[in-house]
Amino acid sequence: xxxAENWIAPSILSADFSRLGEEIHxxxxxxxxxxxxxxxxxxxxxNLTIGPLxxxxxxxxxxxxxxxxxxxxxxxxxxxGDFIDADADIISVHPEATEHLHRTLSVIRxxxxxxxxxxNPATPVTLLAEVLELVDxxxxxxxxxxxxxxxxxxxxxxxxxxARKLIDTADQPIRLEIDGGIKADNIAEAAAAGADTFVxxxxxxxxxxxxxxxxxxxxxxxST
Ligand code: DX5
Ligand code: ZN
Numbered sequence: 001x002x003x004a005e006n007w008i009a010p011s012i013l014s015a016d017f018s019r020l021g022e023e024i025h026x027x028x029x030x031x032x033x034x035x036x037x038x039x040x041x042x043x044x045x046x047n048l049t050i051g052p053l054x055x056x057x058x059x060x061x062x063x064x065x066x067x068x069x070x071x072x073x074x075x076x077x078x079x080x081g082d083f084i085d086a087d088a089d090i091i092s093v094h095p096e097a098t099e100h101l102h103r104t105l106s107v108i109r110x111x112x113x114x115x116x117x118x119x120n121p122a123t124p125v126t127l128l129a130e131v132l133e134l135v136d137x138x139x140x141x142x143x144x145x146x147x148x149x150x151x152x153x154x155x156x157x158x159x160x161x162x163a164r165k166l167i168d169t170a171d172q173p174i175r176l177e178i179d180g181g182i183k184a185d186n187i188a189e190a191a192a193a194g195a196d197t198f199v200x201x202x203x204x205x206x207x208x209x210x211x212x213x214x215x216x217x218x219x220x221x222x223s224t
Contacts, residue, residue, distance in 0.1 A: 004173075005196070006191065006197070006198070006218075006221050007033035007034055007196065007197045007198070008031070008032055008033050008200065008214055008217055009032065009033065009034045009036040009068055009177070009198060009200070010035060010036060010199075010204045010205065010210075010214075011036040011038055011179070011199050011201030011204075012024065012035060012037060012038070012201075012205075013036075013038040013049065014148045014201035014202045014204070014205035014206060015205050017050075020054070020058070021061050021063060023205070024063055024065070025063070026210055027204060027205075027214075028065055029211075030204075030211035030213075030214050031211060031214040031215065032065075032210075032214060034065060034066035034067070034068050034089075034090075035063075035065055035066070035067055036068045036070060036179070036199045036201075037050070037055060037067055037069045037070065037088075038050075038070050038072065039051060039069060039070065039071050039072060039073055039079075040072045040073070040145075040146065041072065041073035043074055044072050044073050044074035044076075044094070044096070044097055045145050045146035046146050047146045051079070051082070052079065052082035052083050052086040053086075055067060055069070055083065055086040055087070055088060056086040056087075059086065066089045066090070067088050067089050067090070068089065068090045068137075068177075068197075069088040069089075069090060069091045069092065070092050070116075070139065070199075071083070071091065071092060071097070072094065072097075074094075074096070074097040074098075075098065075099075076093050076097040076098050077098060077103075077107070080093075080104070080107055081107075081111065084108075084111035084112060084113055088113050089114060090114040090116050091108045091113045091115065092115075092116025092118050092137060092139050093105070093115075093116070093117065093118065094123075095117065095118075095127060096120070096123070101117075101127075101131060102130075102131055105131055105134040105135060106134060109134065109136075114137060115134060115136050115137070116136065116137035116138070116139055117131065117137070117138055118140075118141060118145075118179075119139070119140050119141060119163070120141050120144065120145065121141055121143070121153050121155065121156065121159075125140075125159050125162045125163050125166070128163060129166055132166060132169070132170050132174075133170070133171070133172070135174055136172070136174060137174060137176075137177055137197070138163045138167060138176050138177065139177040139178075139179055140156050140159045140160050140176070140178050140179070140195070141156065141179055141180055142156035142178050142179060142180035142181050142182065142190075143179075145180075148201040149201070149202040149206070150180060150181055151181055152180060152182065153180070156178065156180070156190075157189060157190065157193040158193075160178055160190060160193040161193045161194055163194065164176055164193065164194025164195075175196055175197045176195050176196050176197065177196075177197035177198070177199060178190045178195040179199035180199070182200045182203060183200065183203040183217075184203070184213065184216035184217050184220050185220070187220050187221060188220045188221060188223055188224045191221050192224050198221075203217075
């Protein structure tokens, strides 16, 4: 089932971490819908970022927006409870990071969060059919996970279209998110393929005017 409106999700991977709370307030004021929180472990992906303590601190500081946590950690299961305790709204996992995907998705929902499933550029989307009823969000990677600022991989559009077909057969609303190399000049193509949630890290945080960049993305979306 199709979710309602388009969401723009700045990835804080490209934010200034010395002023993280302020950066989040700034992008929300600039029109962001949710915040994308990339967690990397230097094992599942070759980079190391932030964990549940940082999310807890942001919540304590009064940041109450929807937090879209993208876990690039393996094994992933043990960290799920910590992110639920830290008040994550959406928790997304890669199928390669768990031995028992069905159980992992169930545990996320039982903890009260929305469950997301992530597909790397070389991971077949067909797996989604097996767990469709356990998923609230599908995330298609349009770069290989691990770093911000990489070039968009065009074959991701075909995967978005495949995922859209499966999602439209579901009984519950499922968001379709795309992550990696999204900018104002390709966001419309992603939307046309069926995405409704758009992660953008370097395109937003690397720009000098967050509001203008988000507005340019929204006007590109309006043209689809
Ligand atoms: C990559 C992360 C992305 C990253 C996107 O592994 O999952 O969320 O921040 O960055 P850009 O938008 O710069 O490609
Ligand atoms: Zn991400």
